[in-house]
Each structure stands twice: as C-alpha cells, then as structure tokens.
Amino acid sequence: MKFKFYSLWLCAIMIVVFLFQLFVNGFTELLILDDSSFVQPWRFLTAIFLHGGAGHLLYNIFALALFGSILEKLITGKKLLLVFFLTGLIANLIAVNFYSSSLGASGAIFGVIGALIAVRPGLPIFAFGIPMPIFLAGIIWAAGDLLGAAAYFVGNPINNTGNIAHLSGMVIGLFLGFLFREKESFRENGVRYRLNEHEVRRWEDDNL
Numbered sequence: 001m002k003f004k005f006y007s008l009w010l011c012a013i014m015i016v017v018f019l020f021q022l023f024v025n026g027f028t029e030l031l032i033l034d035d036s037s038f039v040q041p042w043r044f045l046t047a048i049f050l051h052g053g054a055g056h057l058l059y060n061i062f063a064l065a066l067f068g069s070i071l072e073k074l075i076t077g078k079k080l081l082l083v084f085f086l087t088g089l090i091a092n093l094i095a096v097n098f099y100s101s102s103l104g105a106s107g108a109i110f111g112v113i114g115a116l117i118a119v120r121p122g123l124p125i126f127a128f129g130i131p132m133p134i135f136l137a138g139i140i141w142a143a144g145d146l147l148g149a150a151a152y153f154v155g156n157p158i159n160n161t162g163n164i165a166h167l168s169g170m171v172i173g174l175f176l177g178f179l180f181r182e183k184e185s186f187r188e189n190g191v192r193y194r195l196n197e198h199e200v201r202r203w204e205d206d207n208l
C-alpha cells in the first residue's frame with residue numbers, strides 16, 4: 001500500500017494558510033472559530049488550519065508530521081485523514097461553547113495522538129527530555145490539559161491554550177484508534193488471531 005504523505009500535505013496547507021494570515025488583512029477574522037460559527041459553519045473546519053503565531057505553527061506541524069506519518073503507516077492515509085478531520089471538527093464543536101474564539105490544529109493533532117496511543121500504546125517516543133512509551137506521554141499531556149481546563153472553569157486560566165479542545169480531540173482519537181486496532185486481528189472458530197502488518201493489509205484487501 002503506497003504511502004501518501006498526507007500528514008505532510010496537511011502541514012503544507014497550514015503553512016500556506018499562515019502566510020495568508022500574515023499578508024491578507026481580515027483573513028484570520030473570516031475563518032476563525034467564534035460565536036458566529038453556527039451561522040458560518042465553515043469556520044469549524046477552517047479554524048483548524050489557522051495559527052496564532054510562528055511558534056504555534058511550528059509546534060503543530062512538527063507534531064503532525066511526526067505522529068501523523070507514524071499513524072498513516074499503521075492504519076493507511078485515508079484513515080489518518082478521517083481521524084484528523086473528525087477529531088478536529090468535534091473538538092471545535094465542543095470548544096466553541098467555552099471560548100469566545102479559538103484557532104489551531106491542536107484538537108485534531110491530539111486526535112491523531114490519541115489514535116496512535118490506541119493502536120500502538122508501547123510506541124517509544126522522546127518526550128519531556130526522556131524516552132517513554134507514547135501511552136505514558138499521553139497520560140502526562142492529558143493531565144496537563146485537565147489542570148488547564150480546571151483552572152479555566154474556576155475562573156483563573158493559566159494561559160490561552162485550548163485545553164478543552166485538546167482533551168476532546170484525544171478522547172475521540174482514542175475511540176477511533178480502538179476501532180482501527182480491531183482490524184489487526186480476526187476471529188476464527190471463537191479464537192482471536194493476531195496479524196503482522198503485511199497480513200493486516202492482505203486481510204483488509206480480501207475482506208473490505
């Protein structure tokens with residue numbers, strides 16, 4: 001199955017959109033997620049590709065290029081796109097009820113990370129300056145967002161991070177990841193068999 005580099009294409013779109021944000025007056029205001037989104041529903045999608053600054057953009061495209069490429073390798077490019085857009089849209093549908101405005105791909109990227117945790121929980125990554133399995137890094141990231149969300153709800157927000165969007169994306173991503181993980185095994189005569197990567201793809205070709 002050919003690798004399509006979908007995560008890198010998504011990163012490229014974000015870079016182009018950011019250039020428009022820098023050089024086209026009113027561009028961000030037209031596409032950002034805010035209280036007008038229910039009558040201008042394109043904002044639920046377009047806000048995913050907006051960013052609040054170069055640092056915000058660089059952090060997100062690094063995470064998407066890394067984790068998105070790994071997930072695409074494991075579940076195929078089309079399923080990666082499904083995870084990215086579905087978790088991003090749901091995260092925005094939830095976030096619009098809490099924030100006056102928001103933007104960024106973080107909800108969708110946390111969805112990708114959540115799906116990757118479900119599919120390969122023991123995947124080794126380098127996070128917080130040390131190597132660890134991705135499920136442990138996910139727990140730490142989620143704990144930080146839970147603290148941020150709690151601070152928001154008590155009226156003392158730590159910063160302007162969309163913690164609620166992050167958590168929403170990760171939860172939906174975990175759910176989708178567990179659905180896709182079922183493809184890695186099959187039942188025969190009541191016995192579940194595990195498949196290696198090549199066998200998974202051959203089994204999908206034969207059964208889908």
